[in-house]
Amino acid sequence: MFSNKFIQRFLKACQIVVFTGDNLCTESKDAMIQGNNKQLRELFTNDQLKHNDRDFWKNVKRIRMDLEAAKPNLGHYALVDLENRFEDFTLITTAIDGLHQKAGNNKLIELRGNIRRNLCLKCGKKFYQLRENDPLIPVCPACGGKARPDVLLNDESIDQNLLKQAQQAAAEAELFIAVCLKDMHKYHHALPLIAKANGAYLVELNTERSALTENVDEFVSENPAKLLTGLALLLEKV
Numbered sequence: 001m002f003s004n005k006f007i008q009r010f011l012k013a014c015q016i017v018v019f020t021g022d023n024l025c026t027e028s029k030d031a032m033i034q035g036n037n038k039q040l041r042e043l044f045t046n047d048q049l050k051h052n053d054r055d056f057w058k059n060v061k062r063i064r065m066d067l068e069a070a071k072p073n074l075g076h077y078a079l080v081d082l083e084n085r086f087e088d089f090t091l092i093t094t095a096i097d098g099l100h101q102k103a104g105n106n107k108l109i110e111l112r113g114n115i116r117r118n119l120c121l122k123c124g125k126k127f128y129q130l131r132e133n134d135p136l137i138p139v140c141p142a143c144g145g146k147a148r149p150d151v152l153l154n155d156e157s158i159d160q161n162l163l164k165q166a167q168q169a170a171a172e173a174e175l176f177i178a179v180c181l182k183d184m185h186k187y188h189h190a191l192p193l194i195a196k197a198n199g200a201y202l203v204e205l206n207t208e209r210s211a212l213t214e215n216v217d218e219f220v221s222e223n224p225a226k227l228l229t230g231l232a233l234l235l236e237k238v
């Protein structure tokens with residue numbers, strides 16, 4: 001479990017950042033759009049959205065329908081407890097499944113967006129149309145404009161504004177907890193290192209060692225949902 005040093009830091013911290021990767025190490029839909037399968041990867045590109053929009057949206061809808069049935073796990077709910085208890089808490093994620101938002105986290109930076117959500121290309125409104133009988137190709141309810149999924153597609157570069165927000169939160173963190181990070185973009189991978197370079201205590205919760213492990217102050221290998229639940233329980237005892 002956790003060291004005493006970590007528990008002391010955790011209980012005293014004001015500024016905490018938790019950074020999660022794929023769906024808290026459980027089965028992830030991210031693989032469907034960013035996996036190793038070239039054919040699948042090529043379906044989720046801006047090029048497809050522009051030139052083959054019906055097939056593009058059919059695939060998005062299929063994933064969305066699967067995700068409607070998916071429920072946040074205990075780890076997701078523990079992170080909502082942490083957000084409610086700490087004065088300055090930021091959750092950063094590379095997961096696109098929207099489960100943190102579904103669980104109830106509000107102070108959330110979704111670095112690669114959220115595949116459940118749409119973004120209007122005309123007025124910028126973000127909206128959801130998740131019912132089975134909603135039109136296949138969504139139209140903005142505010143202005144009637146064309147929309148796209150509010151998610152980073154495979155031929156797009158990362159969102160610099162979101163990255164800056166995440167870098168700032170990392171630089172200010174006293175405690176940085178990295179959960180289930182693997183195979184990430186170098187800019188995302190740098191976030192825990194930015195936190196550590198600025199004096200944060202860096203902890204990794206993961207089922208196995210990762211490229212980050214050799215740089216952390218503490219590595220805890222156990223089911224991350226269980227560990228996060230344990231952290232939320234520590235706060236109840238204070």
Ligand SMILES: [Zn+2]
Pocket residue numbers: 120121122123124125140141142143144145
């Ligand atoms: Zn609009």
